[in-house]
Every structure is written in structure tokens, then in C-alpha cells.
Amino acid sequence: MTTYIEPFLGGGAVALSLLPLSPKPFLRWPGGKRKLADDVVEMLGGDVKAVSHMLLTDVNEPLMTLWRAVRDDPETLLAELCKLPLSPEGYLRVRSDSNAKTAPATTLYLNLFAFNGLQRVNSKGHNNVPCDAVRLAKLDLDAVARNVLEVSKALNTQPVCLTSADFQVSIAAASSDDFVYCDPPYIGTFTGYSGRFGLDEHVKLWQAAVAATMRGARVVISNSAAALPMYEELARNYSLDLVIKRVTARRSIAAKSSSRGDVGEVMVSPRLR
Numbered sequence: 001m002t003t004y005i006e007p008f009l010g011g012g013a014v015a016l017s018l019l020p021l022s023p024k025p026f027l028r029w030p031g032g033k034r035k036l037a038d039d040v041v042e043m044l045g046g047d048v049k050a051v052s053h054m055l056l057t058d059v060n061e062p063l064m065t066l067w068r069a070v071r072d073d074p075e076t077l078l079a080e081l082c083k084l085p086l087s088p089e090g091y092l093r094v095r096s097d098s099n100a101k102t103a104p105a106t107t108l109y110l111n112l113f114a115f116n117g118l119q120r121v122n123s124k125g126h127n128n129v130p131c132d133a134v135r136l137a138k139l140d141l142d143a144v145a146r147n148v149l150e151v152s153k154a155l156n157t158q159p160v161c162l163t164s165a166d167f168q169v170s171i172a173a174a175s176s177d178d179f180v181y182c183d184p185p186y187i188g189t190f191t192g193y194s195g196r197f198g199l200d201e202h203v204k205l206w207q208a209a210v211a212a213t214m215r216g217a218r219v220v221i222s223n224s225a226a227a228l229p230m231y232e233e234l235a236r237n238y239s240l241d242l243v244i245k246r247v248t249a250r251r252s253i254a255a256k257s258s259s260r261g262d263v264g265e266v267m268v269s270p271r272l273r
Helices: 013-018 034-044 046-050 061-072 074-082 088-098 104-113 133-138 141-155 167-172 199-214 225-237
Strands: 003-006 053-058 160-164 179-182 218-224 241-251 261-271
Touching: 003 013, 003 167, 013 034, 013 053, 034 046, 034 179, 034 218, 034 241, 034 261, 053 061, 053 167, 061 074, 061 104, 061 141, 061 160, 074 104, 074 141, 088 104, 088 133, 104 133, 167 179, 167 199, 179 199, 199 218, 199 225, 199 261, 218 225, 225 241, 225 261
Parallel strands: 003 053, 003 179, 053 160, 179 218
Antiparallel strands: 218 261, 241 261
16 A cells, blocks of 8 residues: 655645545645646656555644535535625625634635635734635636545545644654655745744755655655755754756745745755765
8 A cells, every 4th residue: 555645734745646546735825836747747757657545634624624624515515605705795704704713715705815825824813814815706616625525525536534733743643665855835935834844844854854755755844945944054063965956946926025936945855875
């Protein structure tokens, strides 16, 4: 049994690309890998397309609850989504209610209609992203429903475990011939993962990736181009080879327009000598 493991699932573009029919992601996700999925697959190796199981995780529990709803009961999810208001005032009410408890339909609604697809909380942990009034007025919910149903169908074509878990726990499940793709918060761009994702967490991720590699798994990590010197130093310290792929990604979701556009990224894979 060969397993594909993705511990920072987010919008799940790479995982979805590996499933039958390769449905497009149903979520708007900053840093999403839809256009780079082929590059990730190339780095992992061609056999990744033949995986028989998937372990898809994220520490974001509301996100993973939404993913399970898409897989297990999309009709109810979509029915609840259609009950939510399509007005700026209604968005603010839904956003306020979400601070107490987030149902799957609410999570999807806020993703669809938040300004620029942002997911941000204030110091109290409350969502404070304004709405995208144009999307509220113009988004085709029938197209959203079709997309959700296509993803649900794809997720049910093979065993897919969807759960909330820390990346170290997920990667620890990797064994010989498994594939692991890690898309963590990038160095120099974002640190708000489960409260914080700084240099120490990136080093812990590297250590987990090396341990999985030594067990026979193939691991690929994405990051900003600014992270490459760190990975090169870590590879030297661990006496490992480092496969590097430089890519350019188009970023259209960001709070500031100056942060959008083409950006340099790297994909790295530790290899035993």
C-alpha cells in the first residue's frame, strides 16, 4: 500500500490533481498550488500518481471539518450554504457568528466571499476580513455547487483520510515508498500557522522530512526562494544531497496589491547519499 501524505492541506490543489478526474480546488487559498501541481508531481516522482491511499491533514480544524463535509455529505453542505445571506450586512453577521462556532457551510461561505480570499484573525482570534462585495453580487453558486460535487466524487474514488493533525504527527506516518508533500507557511511571508510558524518550526519540519526520507519515503517541501540558503545549510549539516527545483508562481491573493504578481519559489527534496 502506497500512501500520499500532505500535512499542510489548505486548498488541496496537489492532492486533488492526483485523484481521478483531477477536479479543480473548491477553495480560494493563498499560495495555492494548482498551477504548480505538475512541478510537485515531477519532484515526487511519477509513481505518485499510482498511490492507493491518501492522508490529508491540517491543524485548522474548521478547514478539515469542511473537507470531510465535502466528501461525506456535500448535498447538506450546499443546502446550508444557500441559506446564508448574499449582502455585505449579512456577511458581517455570518462572520461575527463564526467567531463562536464555525459550521462547514460557514467556513466555505467566508472563503468564497472574503476580500481577496484572505483568512485572517485579530488578537482575540476573531475573523476580521471584510467582504468582497463584487463576489457577493456576482459569484455563480451553481458553479460552486458543481465544483464541490466533483471534488466529493473524486474524494470517494479511493481511501482518503481527512483529519486535523500537527505536521510532525502526519509525516511520522510515512514509511517506505510513500510520498509526502509539505507546503508550510513560507519564510519571509507568513508565520500565523497554529499561532506561529517561525524558523524553529521550519527546522522541525526539515527533521521530520529527513526522518521520513530515511524510512524510504520521498519528501518534497515548498518554500519561498529566501528559504533556499537554510535548506542548503541543513542538507550540509545532515550530510544529505538536496534536489532543488526553482519555480515562478503567480500570486493573485494578498492584502496588498504590491504583494501580488510573479514570485520566486523553491521545491526541495532531501536525498540520502
